[in-house]
Amino acid sequence: NADTTKVHRHTTDLAMAPGSSEKLVETTLGAARDELVRGLGGLLGQPTPEATVDGGTVPDGAIVVGTPASSPLVGRTIATRDLATVGDEGYLVRSVSKGRSRFTVIAGNTDLGALYGTFAFLRLLQTQKPIDHLRVAESPKIKHRLLNNWETERLYAGNNPSGIGGLNGESGAIFNFAATGASAGRNLPVILDRYLVMARALASLGINGITINNVNADNAYLTSARIAQEAALADALRPYGIRLGLSIRYTAPTDSRFAPDTLTNAQLDPYGADFRGWWHRRAQQIQTAIPDFMGLTVKANSEGQPGPQDFGYDHGDGANAIAAAVAPLGMTVHWRTFVYNAEVDNDRLKRAYLEFGPIDDEVQPDGSRGRFADNVFLQTKNGPLDFQAREPIHPMFGRMENTNQALELQITQEYTGQNWMLAYLGPMYEEILKTDTYATDANGKLLKKRLVGNIVDGTAQHHPDTAIVGVANLGNADNLTGHHFAQANLFAFGRQAWDWTLDSTDIATDWTRMTWSNDRRVVDTIRTMMMGSWESLVSYQTPLGIGHQFAEGVHYRPDPADWAGRDDWSPIYYNKADSVGLGFDRSPTGSNLAAQYFPRLQQRYGNINSVPENLLMWFHHVPWGHRMDSGRTFWDELVYRYQMGVQYVTWMRETWDALQPDIDARRFAEVRAKLAVHEADAADWRDTSVNYWKEFSGRDIPVDDAPLS
Numbered sequence: 001n002a003d004t005t006k007v008h009r010h011t012t013d014l015a016m017a018p019g020s021s022e023k024l025v026e027t028t029l030g031a032a033r034d035e036l037v038r039g040l041g042g043l044l045g046q047p048t049p050e051a052t053v054d055g056g057t058v059p060d061g062a063i064v065v066g067t068p069a070s071s072p073l074v075g076r077t078i079a080t081r082d083l084a085t086v087g088d089e090g091y092l093v094r095s096v097s098k099g100r101s102r103f104t105v106i107a108g109n110t111d112l113g114a115l116y117g118t119f120a121f122l123r124l125l126q127t128q129k130p131i132d133h134l135r136v137a138e139s140p141k142i143k144h145r146l147l148n149n150w151e152t153e154r155l156y157a158g159n160n161p162s163g164i165g166g167l168n169g170e171s172g173a174i175f176n177f178a179a180t181g182a183s184a185g186r187n188l189p190v191i192l193d194r195y196l197v198m199a200r201a202l203a204s205l206g207i208n209g210i211t212i213n214n215v216n217a218d219n220a221y222l223t224s225a226r227i228a229q230e231a232a233l234a235d236a237l238r239p240y241g242i243r244l245g246l247s248i249r250y251t252a253p254t255d256s257r258f259a260p261d262t263l264t265n266a267q268l269d270p271y272g273a274d275f276r277g278w279w280h281r282r283a284q285q286i287q288t289a290i291p292d293f294m295g296l297t298v299k300a301n302s303e304g305q306p307g308p309q310d311f312g313y314d315h316g317d318g319a320n321a322i323a324a325a326v327a328p329l330g331m332t333v334h335w336r337t338f339v340y341n342a343e344v345d346n347d348r349l350k351r352a353y354l355e356f357g358p359i360d361d362e363v364q365p366d367g368s369r370g371r372f373a374d375n376v377f378l379q380t381k382n383g384p385l386d387f388q389a390r391e392p393i394h395p396m397f398g399r400m401e402n403t404n405q406a407l408e409l410q411i412t413q414e415y416t417g418q419n420w421m422l423a424y425l426g427p428m429y430e431e432i433l434k435t436d437t438y439a440t441d442a443n444g445k446l447l448k449k450r451l452v453g454n455i456v457d458g459t460a461q462h463h464p465d466t467a468i469v470g471v472a473n474l475g476n477a478d479n480l481t482g483h484h485f486a487q488a489n490l491f492a493f494g495r496q497a498w499d500w501t502l503d504s505t506d507i508a509t510d511w512t513r514m515t516w517s518n519d520r521r522v523v524d525t526i527r528t529m530m531m532g533s534w535e536s537l538v539s540y541q542t543p544l545g546i547g548h549q550f551a552e553g554v555h556y557r558p559d560p561a562d563w564a565g566r567d568d569w570s571p572i573y574y575n576k577a578d579s580v581g582l583g584f585d586r587s588p589t590g591s592n593l594a595a596q597y598f599p600r601l602q603q604r605y606g607n608i609n610s611v612p613e614n615l616l617m618w619f620h621h622v623p624w625g626h627r628m629d630s631g632r633t634f635w636d637e638l639v640y641r642y643q644m645g646v647q648y649v650t651w652m653r654e655t656w657d658a659l660q661p662d663i664d665a666r667r668f669a670e671v672r673a674k675l676a677v678h679e680a681d682a683a684d685w686r687d688t689s690v691n692y693w694k695e696f697s698g699r700d701i702p703v704d705d706a707p708l709s
């Protein structure tokens, strides 16, 4: 654990606060050197001597890091054509013998590639993999591997909005912009140690950008004062290859805080020079302060956020207007597709595609298809609702052939136990990325590559620009994420963003070795706990595809009987509980969401006998007596799932207890305390849900599943 409140000197005219110490790393290769010195020192328990080796012989056992430009030795030992295969951000790690010396070369085409290679090498060492015959060649499959950090709201790494208390050091946002009280004097441009801890963690995973504010954006982030603070943060993150982005509000130009440069509503025409000019000027101001600024993320016409539809235009008009304003500056616009205007369709899950699909299909004056500009990414959540523990894939994946699509995954556990429940989401990301869309080409022929991961990495439909986004779980807790095991989700997201074909079990193994222990028994035990934890959460929260059953607001506890003030926020809208059965009919006899998928999935999901059971109630209103694969009735299976989910948590708690001798006292106790809360709250989900469903089914709880309290 780092002292995350320590202050670093940012500019020379900034007074050094007490406790400030290390200077900031200035270059990417400097960061690589620091990581090696620190990492090797820590892992080997002895200081690491540094040397300049160009010219002379390379000492036996040396580790050489660099690019052909920074190190002639790299140029001499690694063939240019080999390096060419790994691209801008990739790396090679090679064991080399020359004369009597054997040494390791970590090489990239860029300094950032070399830094990523350094982290990869340290990971091999830390997970006790053999390092004597290395021949590693790695490059990322997806170009922009980003975090969105929703500061101030839904920040489960810091706040516990569920009001059930918190452990020490767990409250608050990761970035201090306007620090008051005890934190006064520690706001940006002061660089806190935790920003660097974060930067190193993100770079070690290959994450190359972060949008730092909430999608429900506050215009303050675009004011001159804030831009100066953001520039200081960007400077600190730059050596680690992490670029900054901002979420913006569509109508920001009318905010009086920008006076005299403010517009009236009448000037917000997306095709007008006023609107585009305003965004261009603001982006230019940001770029002057932050030369490598990535671009803007926009949540428009969603959950009360303003957007082009308020002015008689559609999402294409709005996205393209801002995109045109920032394109000359080389910036992108991430336009979110999380929209669910009730006028579009009765079924919330159908609404986004109905709005965005036609714009993607539209024939343009030059005969091409698709209206969205080249520097627009449509940023789409993995599923059509809202980050539920398990959802079917969003029907838009594969359907937006003519538009850049970014996949948005949630790392912060908004609906998956917040920072109380141990839920390893690697298997969830893997399930999503490896789901077959059955996408076809224009002639109806199945594409060869058509998993969600292929759509996102551009290989399915030949998109050159690709992005994946994780809604982050960073806060000012000492461990950055609140729950020690929540770090595993950030780790898994980063690894899968780099290479979505990875196996989430292997990722769990690496993480466990790096975080807890290399002891075989400990690794096996913790990995086993992790690997079943998400499925267990699905089982005691929302088994068999029953969507969103959360009490209003907090998104932690259940309330299946709730009418949350509006239909499509209400558990009863999703469960449709009645004496016949449970679940939302989205088959051809119902809303027919199924028809938004490619034919193969359409048939599979649309039929109660072929839909995967874990998605059953997303697509069907299931009769209580329906026969399940297990031979049980639907009712019996449902109760069984709730019970199994809770039993798994009990097993995790007991299993963790048995690890006490192998885990340091502090972390052992912290995880133990959380598992106790987890078990009680999981049981609450089971009991609240089953007792409520029972009122409709009129059936008894199967004896096997006693005792339900």
Ligand code: GCU
Binding pocket: 153, 154, 215, 216, 299, 303, 338, 386
């Ligand atoms: C969820 C979440 C909101 C968030 C929204 C979004 O509904 O609860 O806090 O703003 O998703 O993705 O825009």
